[in-house]
Amino acid sequence: MPQADATAPSAVSVRDDQTGAVLSVAEVAVRFGGVAALSDATLSVRPGTVTGLIGPNGAGKTTLFNVISGLQAPDRGSVHLFDTDITRMKPHRRARLGLARTFQRLELFGTLSAGENVQVGLESSIKWWQWHHLRRSFPWAKSGVPSAHGLPEGEPTGPGSMPVATADRLLEGVGLGGLAARQASAMPTGLARMVELARALAMAPKLLLLDEPGSGLDDAESDALGELLTTLAAGGMGVLLVEHDMELVMRICDYIYVLDFGVIIASGTPEEIRANPMVQAAYLGTVTDEATTEVPVDSVDGNQDSADAGANASGSGEVSGAGA
Amino acid sequence: MSNFLQFTVFGIMLGAGFAIAATGLVVTYTTSGVFNFAQGAVGMIAAFCYWELVTAHHMNILLAMVLIVGVGAAIAGALVERVLMRRLHGASAERPVMVTLGLMVILTGAASIIWSPTVQRTVGYMIDGQFQLVGINIQYQYVLIIAVAAAVAVGLRALFRSTRTGYALRAVVDDPELLGMAGVSPNRMGQYGWILGFMMAALSGVLLASTQTTGISIQAMTLLVVSGYAAAIVGRLKNIAVTFAAAIAIGLAENYILNYVGPHLSSSLQADVTAVLPMIFLFIALITLPSVRLRAVGRLSSLRAPRVAGGRESVLVGAGFLVVGVVVALAFGDTAFKGTTVLTLGGIVMCLGIVGLSLVLLTGYSGQVSLCQFSFMGIGAFLMGKVAGGGSVIGLLVAAGVCAAAGAIVALFTYRLSDLYLALATFAVADAVATGFFADSRVFGGGGVIVGRIVLPGLSLGGDKAEFLFVTLCFVLVALLVLAIRRSLFGRRLVAVSDSPAAYATVGLDIGFTKVAVFAISAGLAGLAGALFGTVQQVVGTTDFDIFPGIIFVLFVTIWGIRTVSGAFLAALTYVVLNQLWPSGLGIFAGVGVILIGRAANGLLGVEWLNVRLPWVRSDPDGSLPVSAGTLANASVTGGATSAAS
Known part of the structure; x- marks a missing residue:
């Protein structure tokens, strides 16, 4: 399985080097009425990797997928597939360029x-x-x-x-x-x-967006799915995976972004994400002493409520799964 | 200047009448999610009841109004909600459209039986007399209509803003379950919505009847509130204030155009403009709606799709059908049924069958509702009579080609619209073509257009038998074509775009292109059917392609099953036979039928216990799913998936 970029930056920033990426999302913002569904979301997916996108329910993951696949126009920001700006392109044209997706709520x-x-x-x-x-x-x-x-x-x-x-x-x-x-x-x-x-x-997509493909699968099926996705990535495809099964995400993803209330609050390798106290606070449901002492005040600003909501929303079972 | 003021007062009065009907539509829609196509027909019935009570039986006006609006309309609204609409929760989106259209044709059919269209009925003013203001004469009746509309608007605002019921009425469409949890019955709110909607329809009908100086007619009264439909669309079917303002604006615009532009037009053109203007407003209101955002709805059609016959099977059945056709031709050569020869009626069945097939393709497969197939049919018949001296094969091709092009143009404007709005847009097209084109004396003239029989090289179709067999052959060929399309990759795309537009776009397929293409093919088939219809009847006239017969036919296809070829044929057969037996009851049959079929999406042919399996039909694959939990685990993950991905 191809490994994540050796020069991956620190755990709470996003990959800013987007050269060679199959997908580059830059500072995308979407508002629904007065609610900010996405705020300056920036991420990239490299060919031949499985990139995870995790976050509590309502964090904006599906909205981001809709922006990438063209079902939702962003208020701000840009989306590139390789070097092509697809921000305003119709969904079917994006698909023809090699972008395929599945849906959280089935669209068969x-x-x-x-x-x-x-x-x-x-x-x-x-x-x-x-x-x-x-x-x-x-x-x-x-x-x-x-x-x-x-x-x-x-x-x-x-x-x-x-x-x-x-x-x-x-x-x-x-x-x-x-x-x-x-x-x-x-x-x-x-x-x-x-x-x-x-x-x-x-x-035969170059970029595959998967919105919770593992829900509804049992353990054996989930293992097989993981194997399938790593095989696909090994063939050169870029995979962006939204998934609540933390065990699966930590096992197969080369790089992970954490989305919370429309903001990318962290990114890094699975190890970095697992160790990140802010992620634990916001998503994995464990509020450690470090989380309250090490995270700079300005980063927490505006996110404290979401951190609490996330901690309440996500089960601690997922933490133990992630650590297993 | 005084002319301008006079036109303005009349326009506001007209707009006020529309506004009452339009806000009624909005109230019903916001509380039940259903657009009541029968709104105009309810108003029409109320107007005729008013004529019956007040003009014919000299009842006190106020008492009559209370009886019609306060009692009759209210009870009818409550019954319609309880008996017809409540059953439709969870049905596919086009079904409420069909049921309210059914209600409309029942009411117009019943009205034509009760009140003979040959008698002229004029409804007088409720308050006679007039007064002068800034140099113009104003009828008290106008003031009454404007005052009633204003009272309705103020009353509705008070109801929605200041009462608990009003809040519940507004909340019911947003989240009926949540409302249910708050102890308010969503069904009851829906019922209030229908009662209010019916009462306002009746009120507008009675008030507008008095403005019909040449007398009230069933069709005109039913279609009078189409301007109200346009206003309701401008108000996005939810905003009462905007709807009200739009209705007044449309009333004014109509009146200004008729009085300032009208006199510069020839008299027949002026009549066309008068008739078509409301439909043009409706069409413009619809196509300027912001396009519905393509979104994943997360809804899976659980409908069991009817089996599609294989190539060989359909050819065999088609051949059998032709043999039956030959037998019918030989057996009923000169027999007449209610004054028309069986073979002429049979030929009409085949032509309407082709129109039905065009609906199978368009509505059954691709999920697009169309109420204007008869318009294409009429254009086809007209062209058949005019091109190359009539009765020419070139005429057939021109009819199909021109109608396909016309269909593509309509679809270019309308493909973004969802079921209800598409139904309204095609309704507008159907009425505009019927009243503005077919009704124009220069098109079909008094005696209709003579089409004549087709002349094929070396073959005469002058006789009834030959003609019948020719149109039967055409029906079989079109049926084979429609089935071939369904089996083809284009057919898969039609079903796919209907099932999930979002998924369709994300697999790289262009929704707009597909919808326009199928609309064009379907319109072309309807045009071909019209051309053939012309050769069967030999003369075609204004009333052959009217809006109501067109809607009634769509309902019959829906009743039998709009997803199957046999549904199209049986609908045509039923339509022609019933029309021959009892023409004025046709709408009642269609309306009652579509109400009874309710939410069964595959129609009568899809009803399990009516579905006889023919001996040569292979049984469907077993419906059960012998899938173990480990199916995916045992999968060969390096199979086709990776080869496609590489």
Whole structure:
């Protein structure tokens, strides 16, 4: 697994060197009415790494994902995918540049089968109005004869010499082999999340945003997910992971950002985050003596309430999990 | 100057009438989340009741108002909420639209049975006489309407700002569950909303009836408050003050345009402008709405999608259908049913079936509501009669092409709109085309446009049998096309964009392009159907493509199942047969049907116990999920996923 940048700066600052990053978010701010959902959020994701984004409920993680994927326009700040400024770009154009995501609250194509969900992702670059694609829909066209679950079988999708990926193989890859024909909305949450993941992977993304992919999975499934994500990163993909399962985050992330009440309050390697007293105070639910003595007053300013709320909101079970 | 003041007073009066109806709409919407398409029809019924009681039976005006507005409308509103609307909680978003449209066609249908449209009915002023102010004459009736509207506005403001019920009414849409926890029944608040909405609809109907100097008509009274719809949209369906102001502004604008621009136009154009203006305001109000932010709704459609027939299966069924068509042609060659030959009626069924198929594609697959398919159909029929001397294959192509282009233009303006607003926008298009184009004497003329039968090279379709078989073949081909589209990657995209627009965009697909494309294809099919309809009837006229038949047909397709090809055919068959048996009852059948079908999204054909499995149909995969907890753990994580990612 690729390690985090050897020159990672101190634990309470963000990575300011954004050269070569697949994703660079700079000073993004979003307000909903009088509430600041995000304030000057800055982070970056490097290719070939899994970057964690943690924080209590309501910290702004999903809002940040929405800003990155284009579902929410920021009031301020910029988002770059490699060197391309995508801040004002439409969501589908960002996706075409190699950005894929999953959703905290499932966004599957519910009336389609699991296989068709993935197929929509696989085919996203195809222009349907071209004759050789239209021809496949004809009842007599050989390549268009639908299989039992309505999918044309063995349709090649990889351009040029790339390995051919099919919906079935992608579903197998996330542990859903043989389930391609199931209607997506009839699947249990954990499996439906994997369909979303397979659909995102079908686009061969350069940057993958995962919003709590581990919720609804048991321990064994969670381990397999971790293994899958490290494998994907090893292949060069940048992964930004929002996850409440601290054990998973600490195990697979190369670098972690901590978001609290819309503010990035810390960043660093898992070890640094685990040791950071401010993070413990704000998120992990342990208020130590150091937290009250070492954190500069100006950093705490405006965050004390959130620290308390976070401490109340998050269970201490997650701390023990993180330390295990 | 005195002219200007006169127009201004009349405009404010008209706007005040709209404002009462519009604020009623807003009250209903804010308390129940439902836009009542029947608002105008309720006003129409109230106006006819008022005519019946006061003009025909000389009842005291005040007593009549109390009976109509205070008793009749209030009870009707409470019943409609309790019996029709409450069942729809949790149904798909287009369903309340269909049910209130159903209510609208029931009321207009019932009115046409009770009050024969051939009799002229004029509702007089409640207070006769006038007075002079700054040199202009002002009717006391105008003052009354403006005063009533002002009283309604003040009363509503007091209700919402100063009473506990008012606070609860405002809170109910934001969070009904929270309101429930606070000890207030959200259902009761919804019911109050419907009662108030109905009362205000009735009030506006009765007041505006008096301004109809040439008499009240069912269609005109029903559509009179469309300007009120526009005002309610400007008020975003929640702001009563803005709605009220917008209604007054629209009343003024309409009156100024008619009086200052109107005289410079030819008389027929002036009539067109008069008829179309409210719809133009509505359309503009809708397309200038800020586009709905694309967001993840976290809602999974739990709907069981109807099975899609495979290629070979659909060809076989299509061939069987054609054989049945040949048998029908031979068996019923000269038979007539209620004055029309069976084969002509059969041909109309096939044409309407194609319109139904265009709805399957548009609404059933891609989730876009359209109430203006009959408009495209009418344009297609008109072009078929005008291009290349009528009855030409070129006419068919031109009809389909022009309608596809028109559909694309409509969709370019409307694809950002969600279900309700799209329904309203297409409603506006349908009425504007019907009243401003089809009703224009220069389009269809008094006797209609002669289309004639199609002439194919070396083949005569002059006879009824040949014509019937030709349109049957066209229906089968379009059905095969629609099924092929559903099986294609474009079809998957249509369903996907309907299920989750947010996910659709984030897999790199352009929502706008897809929606415009399917709207264009669907409009093209409707245009083709219209052209064929022209060749079946041989003459087409103004009333063939009116707004109400168009809405009634959409309801029939919804009843049978808007996601299936067979639903489209059965809807067309039902429509034509019932129309032949009892034309004025058609709307009542459609309305009652759509109310009974309620929230069953796949219509009658999706109802389990009605669903007969045909012997050649392969059974669906087992619905149960034999998934163990370790499924993912046992996965081969280095399989297809990484190859796609590399």
